[in-house]
Amino acid sequence: xxxxxxxxxxxxFATGSQNDGLLFQQVVNELPYLVHLSTARDGEDTMNMLNQxxxxxxxxxxxxxxxxxxxxxxxxxxxxxxxxxSLPVIIYSPTSYPAAINQLYRSGAHLYIHKSENIGFxxxxxxxxxxxxxxxxxxxxxEEFILTL
Numbered sequence: 001x002x003x004x005x006x007x008x009x010x011x012x013f014a015t016g017s018q019n020d021g022l023l024f025q026q027v028v029n030e031l032p033y034l035v036h037l038s039t040a041r042d043g044e045d046t047m048n049m050l051n052q053x054x055x056x057x058x059x060x061x062x063x064x065x066x067x068x069x070x071x072x073x074x075x076x077x078x079x080x081x082x083x084x085x086s087l088p089v090i091i092y093s094p095t096s097y098p099a100a101i102n103q104l105y106r107s108g109a110h111l112y113i114h115k116s117e118n119i120g121f122x123x124x125x126x127x128x129x130x131x132x133x134x135x136x137x138x139x140x141x142x143e144e145f146i147l148t149l
Contacts, residue, residue: 008053010036011129014046014074015063015092020115027125035129041082043069047077056087058133060101061113064093064104072107088133090147105145112146 013024020037028035038048038057043066050060060078064071071091078084091104094115101112113124124147139145 007113009034010038011056012038012040012046012050012057012060014040014043014060014066014071016041017063017068020063020092023121024125026124030122031126037038042067043071043074046074048082050087051081056084059090059110059123059128059130061090061092062109064091064095064100072104075104075107075109090128100147105139105142108139109145110139114146 011028013021015024016022021041023037024107028126029039031091036057038049038051038053045068046060046066047069052055062071062074066074069077071093075089075091078087088110089108090111090113091109092113092115093100095101096114104112111128115127127147
């Protein structure tokens with residue numbers, strides 16, 4: 001198997017789903033290199049932890065359906081924050097509602113992953129982690145926003 005070159009070294013994964021958290025941890029553990037993984041279980045924990053970090057992660061994968069503070073609220077807060085504003089944010093959600101996806105793009109998310117049983121989670125995560133987020137700071141054009149493989 002041809003492995004992609006990986007650039008991402010610190011990932012923050014915020015999800016309210018225990019199953020998604022375990023699956024993501026499993027994917028990270030199987031990578032051919034070490035990734036520092038920070039996790040949070042709700043939006044409030046996500047924001048508190050991000051604000052306390054001295055070194056920001058390379059990227060944040062943010063579940064839209066977080067409790068306490070949802071993913072959109074977190075995204076808006078992150079992009080308005082001087083310290084966090086440049087953090088690449090990837091939204092992960094089962095919604096396919098175009099207006100919601102457009103709002104996420106307008107709010108500054110870098111990529112949108114449609115959470116679906118039909119898409120290989122491992123393949124998606126490998127693709128996302130192979131992107132050099134330290135160089136790819138700008139938001140992509142709208143037509144490249146929804147990640148499909």
